[in-house]
Structures are given as C-alpha cells and as structure tokens.
Amino acid sequence: MPKITTLRLAFLLILSCTTVLVRSQAIIPSRYDGFVYQKHAASTATVMIEAFYDPVCPDSRDSWAPLKQAVDHYGPRVVSLIVHTFPLPYHDNAFVTSRALHIVNELNASATYHLLDAFFKHQEQFYNAQTLNKSREAVLDQVIGFASSTLGNSLKSAITSGFKDSKTGTRTRVSFKYGCSRGVYGTPFFFVNGFLLPVSDDAIDYDGWRKIIDPLATKQRHSPSNVF
Template sequence: MRGNYGRSPPAHRNMAAASRRLSFRTLLGVALLFGLTLTILAAVAVQSEPAIPFDGYGHVILRQGTLEAALKVEVYLDLACSDCALAWPVMNRVAEAYGDRTEFLYRLFPLPYHNNAFKAAKAAKTIQLYSRGSEDASVASFFTEVFIGQDEISNDSTELMTQPQIEDILESWATSSSGMSADNFHMGMADAEVEIQTRNQFKYGCLHGVDGTPQVYIGGILASGLDGDATFQDWQDILDPLLSRTSSAVPWFKGWAAQNAE
C-alpha cells in the first residue's frame, strides 16, 4: 500500500482543522467582546454615580470678599470645635482687612464626635436660607455668637439635655444674630431641604479630602499652619507673597483676554 507522503490531506481533514480554527477565533472574539462590555459597563456605572447636588451656594455657608478677588481662600469649620472658636476671630479680621483682594469661602464640616456640631450646622443653614439678601452678615454674626457660647453645646454640657433643649440654645443665638423669628428657626430646623443641604455640605468636604477643622485651602492648595493658633501675622506671611504674584499676573491676563475677545 502506497503512502500519502507529498499529497494534500483529505478534504474532510481540512474542514475539521478550519472548523477548529473558526471555533477558537469565535470563542476568543466572544471573550474579548464580553471583557470590553464589562469595562464599558463599569465605566458607565462610575460616571453615573450621583454627584452631590448643586445647592445654589456651591455648598458655601458664608462668603467674605468679592467674587473677582485675585485669591480664593476656602475654610472648613466645625461650630463645636474649640480650635475653630480660636481661629474664627482672626479669620474674620483677615477677611475684613484684605477686603476685595481675597474671597473667603466658608463651609461647615461637623465632626462626628462633636454631638451637636451637625445641629449647629443645620442652624447656620437655616439662617442662610431664611435670610435672603442678608445671609452672609447674618451667618457671620451667628458664627460669632456660637463660638462665644460654644461651651453651652459641648458634649459635657449637653449630656443630660434633650434635643429640644439643645435646639432652644441654638434658637437664642440664631434669633439674636439674624433677627429671624423663633417660629421660622424651628421651621427651618425641621425642613427636609435644610437637612439635605447640610448633609451635602459635609459630603462636599469629605469628597475634597477634609479630615479635620479648621482646614484651609488657598488657591485650591492645602495651607498648613493656619489652624487655631494662627495669628494675623501668620496669615499675612502666607497671603502677601501670593497676592504680590497674582497682582502682577492679573493685569496681563485681563489684557490678554480683552485682546482675544475682540
């Protein structure tokens, strides 16, 4: 019997080999398509995670300075934090002294271990929402009232108090600082929108890496050394060099923008 050396394999063998190659390619294609689909779905899932809803204020409870300022200073405070109570008078003085050269943006970040911090933050949000037109002045005055009487809402002082009793303390500060009525204050404290916006303000801080108070960002960069012990001079030492640089850059940029807008 003569061998098949040098001859082409039978047609059925070619078909079987081609079928195996086709099956492998098909399986490989399906696997790649499946992997690509999972990747796309994962990306869509990440992008579709609900963002923190915009509240009309940029999650800012208080603004000092002007929107056109050369330097933006973002401050995170906790109304029940003793370091914030020390820092507030200095920050307030700095914001006033620098005027329209800086914009101070305050956000509240109620720390979980301060039992009444969130309730105080809700009180500030109530004043902001119920004092349209004068909210910044009212909130700033409320901050001062709270920080002066902060011991009254400390964990130790309120250990045996009921929630309504604690709210009454906040009410006295809110009404005296903003002029709002007690009825409006309690209405705001029970308002679901106030609750949501206060929670979202805290979430905003978490999203931006805030882990304590007071925490200060200048031009979006974390500024160390501006804690509760910071003096007016400490602020000057940081702000003045930055402002001297931005003041020389701003006119150039405005001129460039005007030329390119024509």
C-alpha cells in the same frame, strides 16, 4: 468563558459604572458650597481662602478671629473668603449648629457670620458634657432659641421651619461630603488659592496670615481676573 456571558458581564459593568456616576452627580449642589464672607462675590482675581469649620470646635473658634482680622485688613478686592461647615462626628451638636448656619444663610446671608460669631463666643453651651442629659429635641430647641435671640426673635418661626425642611439637612450633608472630597478630616482646615495649608496644632495668628497673603496679593494684581 462563553461569548454571551462575557458580553453580559461587560453590559452589567457599564450599567454599574453609570449608576455610580448618576448617584455621585445627584449630590452636586446648584451653586458652589459655602458662605461667602461679607456677601462679596468670590473672585479668582483675589487671594481665595476657603476655611472648613465646625461651629462647636475650640480650634475653629481660636483660628477665626485672626483670619477675619486679616481678611478685613485686605478687603474684598484683595482677598475672598468662603467658609464651609464640616461638622465633626465626635462633637455631639456639630451637625445641628452647622445646619442652623445653612438655614440662616438662606433666610438672610448677611446674618450668617453674625451667628457663626455667636456660636464661637458662646460655644461652651453646646459642648458634649453640657448637653449630655438633654434629648435631641431639647438641644434643637436650644439651638433655635439661641439663633433667634442672636438674630432677632422675628426669625424664630422661619428658623424652626428650616429645621423641618429636609433640604437644609441635605445642604449640611453636602458641605460635609464636599470637605471629605477635598481631603478634610478635621477642623480648622484652610485652602489658599485651592492649595491646602499645612495642618498645625497652633492657630495661625494675624501676622501669620499677613505673611501668607502679602506675597500672593502682590502677584495676583498682575493676573487675569475671573469671578464666579
């Protein structure tokens, strides 16, 4: 192979790799993905739990109450919780409900988990069969109306504007891509101190979370503290 051709191929390879790197860096968010529970700073001096949820997934719904109960039991000095949205493609309204959470989180982070609770409680309103004969616009109006009635109608205009802002769609996609980068393929998925919990068809109950957290919390008290 002629030397000039070899050099040209090497240059194209380097250029291609650089382009891929730049493209991959473009999706890096300005801050760590996810909704921090109770607005407390996520700290590596605590037991760090990350949950990947789909707002219209029944398994996500069933797992939420015992996890929240356990986190509330220990408090923010012992346990940090971050929830990431992971809208599953076979749940028709997973993306729009996940996007609503991102919009509300920007408007008032204190209301994010209130809306998540409401989505889980009234989840059947957004199942595939329930919205089968509705247009995308009608479903969007339904989600906006639901979020507004849950959090206060004074937010309706801001929530509507949020859906018109492409940045909220980008943030929702980034959450999904982040989950994929962690090997998430369904919901719920849980990571504790960065390590994946075994995936099971059965939801972890309150006692199950206590058995996971108790020994880790004891060891963590003797570790150096870091906050991010």
